[in-house]
Amino acid sequence: MRIGRSVFSIIGAPALVMTAAGTAFAAQPLPWQTGFQPAVTPIAERVAAFNDLLVPLIVAVTIFVMILLGYVMVKFRRSANPNPSKTTHNALLEVVWTVIPIIILIVIAIPSFRLLYFIDKVPDDVGLTVKVVGHQWYWTYEYQDHKFSFDANLDEKAKPRLLETDNRVVLPVNTTVRLLLTADDVIHAWTVPAFGMKFDTVPGRLVETWVNVKKEGVYYGQCSELCGARHSKMPIAVEVVSKEKFTAWVADAKKKFATGPDTTPAIATAAVSE
Amino acid sequence: MNAQSHAHGAHDHTPSGWRRYVYSTNHKDIGTMYIVFGLIGGLAGGILSMLMRIELAEPGPGILGGDDQIFNVFVSAHGLIMVFFLVMPTFIGGFGNWMIPMMIGAPDMAFPRMNNISFWLLIPSAILLYASPFVGDGPGTGWTVYAPLSTSGHPGPAVDMVIFALHLAGASSILGAINFITTIFNMRAPGMTLHKMPLFVWALLITAFLLLLSLPVLAGAITMLLTDRNFGTAFFDAAKGGDPVLYQHLFWFFGHPEVYILILPAFGVISMVIPTFCHKPIFGYLGMVYAMIAIGVIGFVVWAHHMYTAGMPINARAYFVAATMVIAVPTGIKIFSWIATMWGGSIEFKVPMLWSIGLIFLFTVGGVTGVVLANAGIDYALHDTYYVVAHFHYVLSMGALFGIFAGFYYWIGKMCGRQYNEAFGQIHFWLTFIGVNITFFPQHFLGVAGMPRRIADYPDALAGWNLVSSLGSYLSGVAALWFLFVLWHTMTRGEKCADNPWGEGANSLEWTVPSPAPFHTFEHVPTIRSSAGGH
Ligand SMILES: [Cu+2]
Numbered sequence: 001m002r003i004g005r006s007v008f009s010i011i012g013a014p015a016l017v018m019t020a021a022g023t024a025f026a027a028q029p030l031p032w033q034t035g036f037q038p039a040v041t042p043i044a045e046r047v048a049a050f051n052d053l054l055v056p057l058i059v060a061v062t063i064f065v066m067i068l069l070g071y072v073m074v075k076f077r078r079s080a081n082p083n084p085s086k087t088t089h090n091a092l093l094e095v096v097w098t099v100i101p102i103i104i105l106i107v108i109a110i111p112s113f114r115l116l117y118f119i120d121k122v123p124d125d126v127g128l129t130v131k132v133v134g135h136q137w138y139w140t141y142e143y144q145d146h147k148f149s150f151d152a153n154l155d156e157k158a159k160p161r162l163l164e165t166d167n168r169v170v171l172p173v174n175t176t177v178r179l180l181l182t183a184d185d186v187i188h189a190w191t192v193p194a195f196g197m198k199f200d201t202v203p204g205r206l207v208e209t210w211v212n213v214k215k216e217g218v219y220y221g222q223c224s225e226l227c228g229a230r231h232s233k234m235p236i237a238v239e240v241v242s243k244e245k246f247t248a249w250v251a252d253a254k255k256k257f258a259t260g261p262d263t264t265p266a267i268a269t270a271a272v273s274e
Numbered sequence: 275m276n277a278q279s280h281a282h283g284a285h286d287h288t289p290s291g292w293r294r295y296v297y298s299t300n301h302k303d304i305g306t307m308y309i310v311f312g313l314i315g316g317l318a319g320g321i322l323s324m325l326m327r328i329e330l331a332e333p334g335p336g337i338l339g340g341d342d343q344i345f346n347v348f349v350s351a352h353g354l355i356m357v358f359f360l361v362m363p364t365f366i367g368g369f370g371n372w373m374i375p376m377m378i379g380a381p382d383m384a385f386p387r388m389n390n391i392s393f394w395l396l397i398p399s400a401i402l403l404y405a406s407p408f409v410g411d412g413p414g415t416g417w418t419v420y421a422p423l424s425t426s427g428h429p430g431p432a433v434d435m436v437i438f439a440l441h442l443a444g445a446s447s448i449l450g451a452i453n454f455i456t457t458i459f460n461m462r463a464p465g466m467t468l469h470k471m472p473l474f475v476w477a478l479l480i481t482a483f484l485l486l487l488s489l490p491v492l493a494g495a496i497t498m499l500l501t502d503r504n505f506g507t508a509f510f511d512a513a514k515g516g517d518p519v520l521y522q523h524l525f526w527f528f529g530h531p532e533v534y535i536l537i538l539p540a541f542g543v544i545s546m547v548i549p550t551f552c553h554k555p556i557f558g559y560l561g562m563v564y565a566m567i568a569i570g571v572i573g574f575v576v577w578a579h580h581m582y583t584a585g586m587p588i589n590a591r592a593y594f595v596a597a598t599m600v601i602a603v604p605t606g607i608k609i610f611s612w613i614a615t616m617w618g619g620s621i622e623f624k625v626p627m628l629w630s631i632g633l634i635f636l637f638t639v640g641g642v643t644g645v646v647l648a649n650a651g652i653d654y655a656l657h658d659t660y661y662v663v664a665h666f667h668y669v670l671s672m673g674a675l676f677g678i679f680a681g682f683y684y685w686i687g688k689m690c691g692r693q694y695n696e697a698f699g700q701i702h703f704w705l706t707f708i709g710v711n712i713t714f715f716p717q718h719f720l721g722v723a724g725m726p727r728r729i730a731d732y733p734d735a736l737a738g739w740n741l742v743s744s745l746g747s748y749l750s751g752v753a754a755l756w757f758l759f760v761l762w763h764t765m766t767r768g769e770k771c772a773d774n775p776w777g778e779g780a781n782s783l784e785w786t787v788p789s790p791a792p793f794h795t796f797e798h799v800p801t802i803r804s805s806a807g808g809h
Binding site for chain 1 (some may be wrong): 333340341342343346411414415416420422423426427512513516517518519552553554555556557558559561583584585588591592595596599600602603606607609610611614616617618619620621622623631634635638639643645646649650651652654655657658659719722723724725726727728729730731732733734735736737738739
């Protein structure tokens, strides 16, 4: 179910964000949703496509087992079949139900590995690097190319409740953004469902991943690794804007966050994983 | 029916009073204590889950005030209790103790006194775990007790209590595992070759090996947690050169075999129940045995599929994807072999059979979502969401728990001498079946929509499916109360159970002795009939 939602209202959003009526698109959970949030990155599109392969397969397997069970329950109930057979072996059958699952798994595995390695390889055309640091219980975003950083705390008053932050992460559209993820107290996990990705932010490790958002809008996520007393209260709000607006935002942000927090993690010897 | 199983009683020398239990070296009495212990654990863990679903029934602060710490103390206690104090004691200590010696024609377990200490170690373990939520802020770490949240994140003594509880429960299980392995290898009656053993015995044997090989690793990991917390070591402290991810590797090296420790005994139970009620030997006995062995072996080399998002080398992730998917093959062999056992049978839909069919179907549902989650590429999206919660409750709440109920209804007549009421048992099955499906199926939707696990409050848009899920859990709660009634009714009003109430389909040795099984099972070495496994 890919439902866009156009009821996002700029009212109540942080003043720093200068997007006007242009920002109509927002990705967040919707009532009675049964599918993924809309896919807005190449990764999320491939995850959705892979899911579109998996769901029919697993539904078919489940229905097949259900039909088999239903059939034997009706056909071989005591009243219909009072004299049970004594069959306990059928070599052909046993080979078949070993081989067919293997074939199904290979059909799954090939696109699965392709997707896995696609996600892992950060494209060469990185246009922006943002370092994300998880804390109990907020995120710090460090724009390393532009030498400023800021904290993003839950905005208790704003709607959507539990998803909006006082400062949003602003990213340019159609740009490969390298994300460097770490934490300085306990493990958190940074995710935006519409981006199709999630990685733990682990103290002492620096995980590299990437996003390239194809659509302007606001995207929400929540910390996804149990991190203590306010785990449900450290959301992620990403606003994706045109490149021009991004440049203007950077100029403003440099002034506004001139005395931003020092985000160098306490751990000086951060090991690079991967 | 064997003639030698009569004329008990006069020579029994059954101890009486509290000594019978506290000093017990009898596998049946110890088994009964384990089952009672498991029942208490199930009720405690069930009450916790009910409170969590009440909190989550509506967005905003609920009965727990929307407080993540309190909520996650509940989450942690619920998980630990259900794993260590419901499923493991009921299956292994309870049904295993009761049935294994009888099924292989042994007089008792190999080490009766070790059997006693195995059970009694669980009592201080339970006291520590049940008390830990009331100490300080409680252990809000999840059952995984991940560092550094469990080290620097939880200063009070609550997490230390959890660690000691796990040490004791682990020691108890290791002793139990040694006892089962020794008993099964050395005390089989003449003629009871390994390939004639009932599948429940095989399931427990493989489970015992998994326990023996995985629990020491858990013990090591939590000891390192303990010294990190209290003695200044830094195994998992990045600031001092440690690595939090190391803890995850150690934990899941135990944790993944643990999920097979929980489910293999259920496979064993329904492999007894299905042939009984189909009046037909199990299909593909050897395939079933080697599928379980394969699951046990592969179960040791897939642990890091719980850690795809933790930052492992890419080729390691690819390996764990491949290895994890391989487990689907032996699991599929088991599912199809059960169905093939039913094929051509003469099926009676008695209560144990209903639980078994329910297990086959719902375990399949949980299994296919497991195949989805095995793929790291899509697991990045689903990891730590309610999709995972739905998945593992389908394989545990519906897999392991359905296996427990199948075994309970199958053996209760043998254990207490009174048979359950068929209609009451069927009501219990249907209430539970409908309840757990309403509870857990919508959680798949919450997961793909992006709802994280282990949160006390959630965005308002997720209210709908959460309410459905909570309503389902209330129905499951009613089912649990109904089960207590069934239990009471069976114990006090149940009809006298025949030695073999199920007829010719039930051909393992426990059905050759009187109901309830006498204090000392066999006065003569029993004769093994042609086949327990259908050769
Ligand atoms: Cu967090």
